[in-house]
Amino acid sequence: MRLVLLGPPGAGKGTQARALGALWHIPQIASGDLLRAAVYEGTELGREARTFMDRGQLVPDELVLKLIAERLTHRDAQAGFILDGFPRSVSQAEALAEMIGRKRWAIDKVVAVIVPDQEIVQRISGRRTCKGCNAMYHVKFEPPKIAGVCDKCGGELYQRADDVEATVRERLNVYETNTRPLLDHYRRLGLLAEVDGVGRTEEVAKRIIGALEGLLPASGTASKP
Numbered sequence: 001m002r003l004v005l006l007g008p009p010g011a012g013k014g015t016q017a018r019a020l021g022a023l024w025h026i027p028q029i030a031s032g033d034l035l036r037a038a039v040y041e042g043t044e045l046g047r048e049a050r051t052f053m054d055r056g057q058l059v060p061d062e063l064v065l066k067l068i069a070e071r072l073t074h075r076d077a078q079a080g081f082i083l084d085g086f087p088r089s090v091s092q093a094e095a096l097a098e099m100i101g102r103k104r105w106a107i108d109k110v111v112a113v114i115v116p117d118q119e120i121v122q123r124i125s126g127r128r129t130c131k132g133c134n135a136m137y138h139v140k141f142e143p144p145k146i147a148g149v150c151d152k153c154g155g156e157l158y159q160r161a162d163d164v165e166a167t168v169r170e171r172l173n174v175y176e177t178n179t180r181p182l183l184d185h186y187r188r189l190g191l192l193a194e195v196d197g198v199g200r201t202e203e204v205a206k207r208i209i210g211a212l213e214g215l216l217p218a219s220g221t222a223s224k225p
């Protein structure tokens with residue numbers, strides 16, 4: 001299964017990609033996580049990317065493509081993957097098709113997770129992320145058992161610099177301008193499914209699995225190379 005999850009920031013792509021990846025034994029590949037790791041490690045790419053990320057703008061393709069291309073060479077990605085946050089523009093989608101085409105792979109499906117803007121701002125401004133394992137919580141809707149501490153790994157929870165309201169609004173503008181045209185792009189290619197992203201995590205996961213009918217074994221639980 002080679003899946004792309006599309007949707008605005010805060011649509012729940014990360015949560016879904018992680019859960020479905022665990023179910024199907026394939027990795028979630030999140031461009032935002034790869035970029036934040038590069039920033040944290042203080043690499044040259046990370047330093048360059050940071051100025052764009054802090055402003056809620058897209059990091060130049062060349063940097064993102066480098067990280068994705070490298071990640072796709074890892075052993076765990078050979079049998080399939082879920083891309084989360086990438087591609088984010090038509091140019092990235094074209095570069096992705098070329099990159100994986102060289103490996104004789106193709107994207108099986110693109111699922112767009114749809115959530116209204118006002119809900120997104122509410123979701124993201126309460127979001128907390130684990131420094132250790134990137135798990136996500138919400139101060140109101142999905143609080144950790146102990147405030148500030150990750151239930152899964154005990155790591156420290158923090159608010160991402162770009163999760164403050166003004167930057168979230170900028171990220172939504174960037175989504176409208178650069179990423180929304182991708183829906184048409186993938187619709188034309190016959191790959192797009194749209195699912196309602198409002199509701200409990202398990203409900204949204206079921207909708208995504210429903211949209212993948214024919215691509216999964218009957219139970220929807222096994223991995224498909």
Ligand code: AMP
Pocket residue numbers: 009031032033035052053054056057058059060064084085086087088092162171
């Ligand atoms: P995310 O964690 O997906 O919300 O991404 C956080 C930030 O990383 C975005 O606001 C962008 O600045 C940058 N970013 C993540 N993925 C991409 C991408 N595919 N292309 C360009 N910039 C990206």
